[in-house]
Amino acid sequence: MSSGKLSDRFDYAGLLLAVTMFTASNFHAIAADTSSATADRAPRILIVYPYDERLVATTIAGEALRNRLIQATDSKIDVFSEFLDLSRFPEADHVTRMGPFLAEKYATRRPDVVVALGEESASFITKYRATIAPGATIVTAGFGNPTAQSNDLPDDVISAFSAYDILKTAEMARNLQPKARHLYIIGGSSDFDRGWLAAARFTLGDFSRSYETTYLEDLTIEEFVDRAAHIPSDSIILALTVFKDRAGRNFIPREAIRQIAATASAPIYGPYQTYIGYGVVGGNTVPFDTLGRTVGNLVIDVIAGKQVADVDAPQTYIVDARQLRRWGLSDRDLPTGTLQVNREKGFWEEHWLVAMGALAVLLIQAGVISILLFERRRRQRAESRSLLHLLEAVHLNQSATAGALSSSIAHELNQPLSAIRSNAEAASELLRSENPDLQLIQQILQDIQEDDQRASDIIGRMRGLLKKRSEIEWQEFDLNEVMSSAIRIIKGEAERRGITLNTTEPTIELPVRADKVHVQQVVLNLATNAMDAILDAGSSKRTLTFATGLTNQKAALCVADTGNGIPEERLSRVFDPFYTTKQAGTGLGLSIARAIIETYGGTIAAYNRPEGGAIFRVVLPLAGQKGEGS
Ligand code: ADP
Numbered sequence: 294m295s296s297g298k299l300s301d302r303f304d305y306a307g308l309l310l311a312v313t314m315f316t317a318s319n320f321h322a323i324a325a326d327t328s329s330a331t332a333d334r335a336p337r338i339l340i341v342y343p344y345d346e347r348l349v350a351t352t353i354a355g356e357a358l359r360n361r362l363i364q365a366t367d368s369k370i371d372v373f374s375e376f377l378d379l380s381r382f383p384e385a386d387h388v389t390r391m392g393p394f395l396a397e398k399y400a401t402r403r404p405d406v407v408v409a410l411g412e413e414s415a416s417f418i419t420k421y422r423a424t425i426a427p428g429a430t431i432v433t434a435g436f437g438n439p440t441a442q443s444n445d446l447p448d449d450v451i452s453a454f455s456a457y458d459i460l461k462t463a464e465m466a467r468n469l470q471p472k473a474r475h476l477y478i479i480g481g482s483s484d485f486d487r488g489w490l491a492a493a494r495f496t497l498g499d500f501s502r503s504y505e506t507t508y509l510e511d512l513t514i515e516e517f518v519d520r521a522a523h524i525p526s527d528s529i530i531l532a533l534t535v536f537k538d539r540a541g542r543n544f545i546p547r548e549a550i551r552q553i554a555a556t557a558s559a560p561i562y563g564p565y566q567t568y569i570g571y572g573v574v575g576g577n578t579v580p581f582d583t584l585g586r587t588v589g590n591l592v593i594d595v596i597a598g599k600q601v602a603d604v605d606a607p608q609t610y611i612v613d614a615r616q617l618r619r620w621g622l623s624d625r626d627l628p629t630g631t632l633q634v635n636r637e638k639g640f641w642e643e644h645w646l647v648a649m650g651a652l653a654v655l656l657i658q659a660g661v662i663s664i665l666l667f668e669r670r671r672r673q674r675a676e677s678r679s680l681l682h683l684l685e686a687v688h689l690n691q692s693a694t695a696g697a698l699s700s701s702i703a704h705e706l707n708q709p710l711s712a713i714r715s716n717a718e719a720a721s722e723l724l725r726s727e728n729p730d731l732q733l734i735q736q737i738l739q740d741i742q743e744d745d746q747r748a749s750d751i752i753g754r755m756r757g758l759l760k761k762r763s764e765i766e767w768q769e770f771d772l773n774e775v776m777s778s779a780i781r782i783i784k785g786e787a788e789r790r791g792i793t794l795n796t797t798e799p800t801i802e803l804p805v806r807a808d809k810v811h812v813q814q815v816v817l818n819l820a821t822n823a824m825d826a827i828l829d830a831g832s833s834k835r836t837l838t839f840a841t842g843l844t845n846q847k848a849a850l851c852v853a854d855t856g857n858g859i860p861e862e863r864l865s866r867v868f869d870p871f872y873t874t875k876q877a878g879t880g881l882g883l884s885i886a887r888a889i890i891e892t893y894g895g896t897i898a899a900y901n902r903p904e905g906g907a908i909f910r911v912v913l914p915l916a917g918q919k920g921e922g923s
Contacts, residue, residue: 336596338362339373339404339426341418343411344380350567350581351410354435357585358408358592365593373404379413388417396424404429406592411435415452416444430595434588434606441603451595452603453587455579457564459531460496462576465610465631466529466562467500469574469622475528476504479521479553479561481535481544482511489533497531504529513540514549521557528559532573547571560620566611569634574620575612580632583607680765683888687814688761690885694817695758701786706751709744716741754782757810758817765808765892769916772803772812772848773841779816780839783824787837792824795838803841803848804916807893812913815889815897818882819852819909825875826856826907847895848915853908858901867899886911 340358342351355374362370377391404426409415415433422431433446434453441452467473478497480490490510497506509520517538521530535549547567554561554572564576587606594601610631617624617633624633695702720737723729780794787794805812820837827835838853859867866872868887873880883899890897895913902908 335369335371336366336406337371337373337402337404338592339375339399339407339429341407341409341414342374342376343413343417345376345378351435353581354410354585354588357582358589359585361586361589362592365589366596370596371402373399373402377414377417391417392421392424396421399425403427406430406432406595408588408592409433410588412440412444415441415446415450419447419450432588432591432595434584438603451591451601453584453591454603454605455584456605456608457579458496458577458608459493459533459564460500461608461610462562462564463497463500463529463531465575465577465628466531466560468626468628469617470527470529470560471626473527473529473559474505475525475559476501476506477509477521477524477528477530477559478506478533479509479517479530479535479550480533481537481546481549482539482541483534483537486510486534486536493531493533511539514538514542514544514552517549517553518556521553521559521561524557524559526558530557530559530561532561532563532568560616560622569611569613572616573613574616574622575610575631575634577608577610579606580609580611583609680892683885683892684762684764686881686885687811687889690818690881691758691810691814693879694814694821695755697821698782698786701783701789702751702755704789705785706748709748709751712744713741713748716744754778758782758814760810762808762810765811767806768809769804769806770809771799772805772850772913773799775809775813776816776839776841776850779813779820782813782817783820786821787824790824790828790835792827792835792837795836797838797840797842799841801843803843805848805893805913806916807913811889812893815886815911816850816852818886819911822882823852823854823856823907823909826858827854830856830906844912846915848913850911850913851908853902853906855906858905858907859899861901864899864901868897 340355342355344351346352359372362372375395377388379388407418407422407426407429409418409431410433412435415431415436418425418431418433422429431447431450432453433441433450435455436452437456438452438454441450441454446452463476476497478490478493480486480493487510490508494508509517512520514535517535524530532546532550532553534546535544535553536546537543538549547565548571550561550563550568550573551571557572560574561572562576563573564578566578566580569575584606587604591601591604610628612624612627612631612633614624614633614636616622624631627633716737720734720741723734723737776796776799780796784794816839820839823837827837832855834855836855838851840851840853842849863872868883869880870884871880872883883897887897890911890913893913895911897909897911900908900910
């Protein structure tokens with residue numbers, strides 16, 4: 294016999310008239326000696342299974358019972374199992390041998406509680422209780438109260454009843470198919486099947502009045518299949534059991550139901566958990582594990598010496614989600630708490646861990662991005678603040694340079710102005726003569742114009758030097774040009790100080806991108822420092838040399854002097870702010886020069902020349918290149 298068949302046998306046991314449910318209220322006082330006997334040792338529980346270990350129904354119930362006991366007693370419990378194997382050994386002799394055998398086996402370990410799963414186990418243990426487990430409490434499970442009564446179980450036997458309520462299954466179907474007009478009830482031809490049909494007729498009496506009701510009975514399996522396939526689609530089909538068909542063929546009920554359901558033209562419902570997966574939508578049932586836990590709770594109370602009474606194991610609605618989908622039924626119409634089997638999880642249910650992970654990563658990423666953005670904004674603000682400070686400093690530096698050069702500039706201006714005055718006087722003199730030489734006067738006026746232009750160039754250069762900038766004026770220009778304009782500015786001062794200016798003729802254009810006035814200021818700073826150094830040295834050789842050229846694909850400008858140079862140990866410090874060796878120095882010129890050059894992605898460095906004197910070298914990226922600092 295297959296395990297499926299065994300499962301059904303357990304499941305269907307005691308089903309007749311189970312529909313008329315009531316709960317026994319006969320309480321059983323458990324002998325006080327049961328608890329006292331277990332005071333100094335772990336309680337002993339014997340679970341008696343009717344068949345063998347392959348019977349899914351009893352195995353699930355038994356395992357749930359064992360787990361419940363172990364959990365409740367913290368493993369301080371001895372659980373024994375006996376499989377009566379009555380399906381394979383149904384002979385009376387076998388039972389007669391098993392009784393004394395178990396009585397002897399448990400002679401030294403008498404159980405305190407015996408749990409009999411299924412009707413056959415219950416009959417067996419009530420027969421042999423005096424020898425196997427004298428004084429033990431008997432708990433039975435896996436059948437309905439009517440079965441208990443028909444088997445005449447002793448009053449002190451406690452039961453966890455499984456009641457299969459076909460009316461509840463029918464009502465569930467009505468909720469799912471409110472538009473159904475027909476009701477079909479399927480039952481087989483065995484005594485059990487017929488009993489079930491009779492019980493259903495009784496229980497569904499009122500319910501079936503709302504439908505055109507047909508009992509499909511006394512049919513062969515082929516007829517069942519054929520009839521079910523031609524049933525109107527607005528029908529509810531209730532499948533009871535088909536242990537046998539009209540032709541006398543035996544079936545495991547769920548196998549028969551599966552054949553019928555395969556081509557049925559309306560949904561089929563049934564009151565057994567074992568029908569799930571066999572083409573049945575579902576129904577109201579007592580799941581095996583729930584039954585096991587219910588028995589477990591009874592046993593725990595028994596061990597604790599509490600008063601216990603018969604209980605009904607909780608019923609559950611169970612449905613196959615695939616069948617709901619097959620028939621277009623909505624799970625919203627199911628009773629609350631219905632257990633859905635084969636339910637495809639929604640995206641969120643299925644992938645919640647991954648989704649949460651992804652969400653967390655996104656949040657972290659978003660957090661990091663905001664921090665970086667915030668940091669960037671902060672940096673940008675800091676950068677623009679420091680640029681403003683630099684522009685301020687450069688302007689002050691320019692003003693200081695202009696101040697330092699003012700006497701030579703005044704001197705420089707003096708030349709064109711004096712020339713203009715002398716030329717103007719000469720022209721008036723000529724005009725006063727009788728025959729003024731107009732050509733000469735013309736020449737004088739032209740000289741005056743040129744001198745005026747010179748004066749205005751000098752003033753223009755000063756203006757450019759003093760112009761205050763609120764932001765960098767980016768432009769592309771030739772570094773040679775800046776060198777020339779710087780030389781023009783300091784030329785007068787150099788002359789005044791008796792310094793010869795040397796420049797190399799530019800051989801190549803050096804296009805750079807920066808603010809021209811800023812770079813010019815750097816050259817002026819280097820030049821004025823060089824002139825200071827030359828004067829300081831007091832040597833007769835007073836030469837200030839400017840040179841430009843290409844170095845490593847970059848534009849370079851050098852300013853060299855014939856001063857005393859920079860002591861080696863101070864070479865690295867000359868660019869530090871406020872580093873000065875001069876009495877009236879500020880120590881800011883070189884630090885500003887470095888800040889300017891670095892702003893445009895360049896470098897500035899100081900060296901000593903082997904022949905004496907210092908040399909400062911500025912390197913800027915050629916326009917179109919990326920600077921070191923950028
Ligand atoms: P300041 O000119 O106000 O002292 P700078 O920052 O321009 O400030 O220069 C810092 C110091 O670097 C100078 O005081 C001087 O000691 C040194 N220095 C700068 N240029 C030269 C040079 N060409 N030769 C020798 N020393 C120099």
